[in-house]
Amino acid sequence: MSNIIIGTAGHIDHGKTALIKALNGFEGDSTNEEKERGITIDLSFSNMTKGQQNIAFIDVPGHEKLVKNMIAGAFGFDYVMLVISASEGIKPQTVEHIEIINLLGLKEIIVVLTKKDLITDDELILKKEEILEFLSTFDFEIKFVSCVSIYDETSVEKLKNQLFSINSSTKQEENFFRFYVDRVFSPKGIGTVVTGTVLGKKCELNEKLYICQSQKETKIKNIQVHNQNALEANISNRAALNLQGVNISHINKGDLITKKGHIRGFDGIDISFKCLKTKKLNHNQTYSLFIGAKKIEVKILLFDCITNLEEGFATIKASENLYTIFGEKILLRSGNDTICGGIVLNPIIDPMKKNQKRNLLEALDKKDFTNAYKELLEAHKKGLGIISSTQRFALSHSEAIEFAKKMQDVFIDEKELVIYPLSTKKFVKDFIKEIYTKNAYALLSNTSIALRLKWASVAFIQSALDELEAENFLTKDVSLYKNANIKEDFAKDLEDIVLKRLKQEDIIPTAPYNIYDDLDLDRKLGDDILKSLTAKKQVIRLQHNLFIHFESLNKIVKAMREIIKNDGFIGIPNFKERFDLSRKYLITYLDYLDNYSDIKKVDDKRLFV
Known part of the structure; x- marks a missing residue:
């Protein structure tokens, strides 16, 4: 089934919610507060189907103080249905909604003039021309314009057919599943349920997922798509996910659910931005950041500027980790004013020199990944992980490798997914x-x-x-x-060197790997040497990682027997009085005495039989 998400936009009381009800019978303003005030306060979700086509609607608030809720829904739109009252035309919130969807990169829009019954046909033509002239100042792709009255069933049916004629989701499949939570609730006996829009890739029943903000793993117990149980939820599906083992207090609106290992969080990200006309972004000032369904207060640090800019690069600093990917759209607002839109260029913050950062951001802004890699390799001389390319550049591993192959003076480890500068x-x-x-x-x-x-x-x-x-x-x-200068076979010499080392260490031999490292021996070779010496009885293996020279072992055993002869027994206390060894050695040597038939163990002491 093809899926499309259409979001409404437009001024308060221009008929967005009434239009949705006319199309599919859904009563969007469902809460008492919404009904009493006659406005949409939160996002509402509904759908309509025709054959194998499904259209989901996200109805957003038009009131100026509720724009934050409109933004929370807008990131999931495939198309925007701009609803304008034919009698009133473009109003302040119409303009702000248009500006917001433009900043979020939503280009495909449907224009619906509602309440056409309130004006004459000639007035309707003029109003339509006026609206299209205003929209021409933006680079929208207008799919069609429709004039409707909810009291005119023919006009509603015409709009419905036009909606079903548009293409399926415009969202591109990405490298992994992402899901911004826009609602959280816990029905009795069900557990925690979250709703949101499926991004990136589909999710399936019983699939393991990861909640970024709480760092918790979970599993999908149940999926509902438009109130129907489903085995999977595809891109642009509005879905409700019943999560296993997640307390409702551990997840919030705006949290990101994804696959473990794909996204790391940072308290800073780098963006490019462009302000609305007459607006500027101020350096070192606090703004509200909107990303996905999340809103958070952040500080803006402009790049190469300490005053303000209309467009450019900036670093966003937050009090918590941000989980973002390259190319994600963001909005910055101050109070009730939308200031600018931005694009995440650098979701992974690396220690870099300022000129390196500038070159990196300029390359990323052009999607010039080859030069972006070059700048990152200057900061990562000990290797840059290609595995992070899904987040850094929104590239698959194979795509990232292909970009890396275009570079000169690098070594690419395709198996370990790392690039090294030569x-x-x-x-x-x-x-x-x-x-x-x-x-x-x-x-x-x-x-x-x-x-x-x-x-x-x-x-x-x-x-x-x-x-x-x-x-x-x-x-x-x-x-x-x-x-290469050593021509003779020195394998026998190495045995002698290891044996001499163990003899020097006497009754406190170090672990084999320490000996190998000190002698610059390969670990497998070192193991083979110890096996050979053990087979010749020149070295005795006491434990997994404890080998001793045979003369040293005979010496300590002789001394232990002398203690038994003098004290009548040997245990850790009187053994340690004579030999200031660590507990590891004391216990090992006491255990070794158990191999002798004339010695018996009584509790924690050894005695002669």
Whole structure:
């Protein structure tokens, strides 16, 4: 089924709610307060269907003090139905609604002149021309203009047919599911239910989701689309999601529900903005930010300006994390005045120099991702994760890789999804050279080097090793690399070196991995050496990570037997009096005594049989 979301816009009392009722029978002003005051206070949702076509309506308030509720619904619109009274024409809230939908990038509109029965046909023609002339100053795409009276069924039916003739949702599928919560409630015996508009990708029954603001995972217990149970909710569906394990106090209007791992939150984002005519955005001033269904007070820091600007770049600073993606539309208001609209350019804040940030924002403003990557790599010399491209640039991983391939002087690890500047490879090569220069007997693999350079991927390290091999600095022996100047096979020498190290450590041997790191040995090679020494009984394995030289073990056992002979027993207290060892060693050596047939354990002591 094709889905379209049409949002209403227009001045108070121009007949938006009455028009929806005429089209589908839905009574939008349902609360007592709305009925008493005769205005729409909150968003109302309804739909109508014809065959495989479904049109959902979001009816928004027209009152000037309720514009915030209008904005909360507007982000989900596919088309805007601009409702204007034929008798009154364009009024102040009509203009503000038009300006808001223009700032939000909503270009496809339907113009409906209501109450046509209140004026003559000639007056209606003039009013229509007047409205179209005003709208021509914006770059809207007007799908059609319809003149209606709710008392004229023919005009209502004509409008209905025109609405069903327009194309399905104009929203582009994105890389992951997003859902801004516009209502939260908890029906008795049901649990927490949220409503909103499906963005990005569809969601399915039993799918795991993530509430960004509360950092909570949840699962969809039930989906309703237009009051009908459904197995899934597609893009541009108005949906109600019954969430598992979420207390109503843990989720609020404006919260973002998505898939875990796709969006990180930051207390700042960078935007481009353009103010309405006669308005300016002031530096270091507090404004109300509207994004999705969320409203939050934020501070604006203009870029390259300490006074005010009509358009440009700015950083938004908030008291809580903002969860946004590249290209998202925002609005900034001061009190009841809409000041400007903006586009999220940089949803992930990185430490950057000012000139780098300027170049980055200019590239992002043009969707020049290749140059954006270049600027980010200047700030991320130890690698830039492509995995963040879904949020940074609204690009899939494959699209991000293709952009990266257009760049010069970079190494792309397509498996780990990381881009490295080639200048960083010199650092990796120098790091490896230093190891082999200090220790001519070093034997390391790409994975063992990766354990030391945790920010570098195995593939990136391997590319550095390949170059060092080509430069005749290293030679490869199966998967290990050794100093090219050492020609002899020093495997036996390494056994002697490890054995000597354990003998020096005596009764307090360190963990094998510490020995390997100190001797610059690959961990697998080190394990093989210890296995060989253990098989020869030159080294004894006491625990998973505790190996001791056989002479040291014999010495400590002899000393422990002497304690039993003198004290009649050995336990932790009298053992520690003679040997100031950590509890780990004391317990290990006491446990080892249990291997001897002439020693028995009684409670926590060892005695001769």
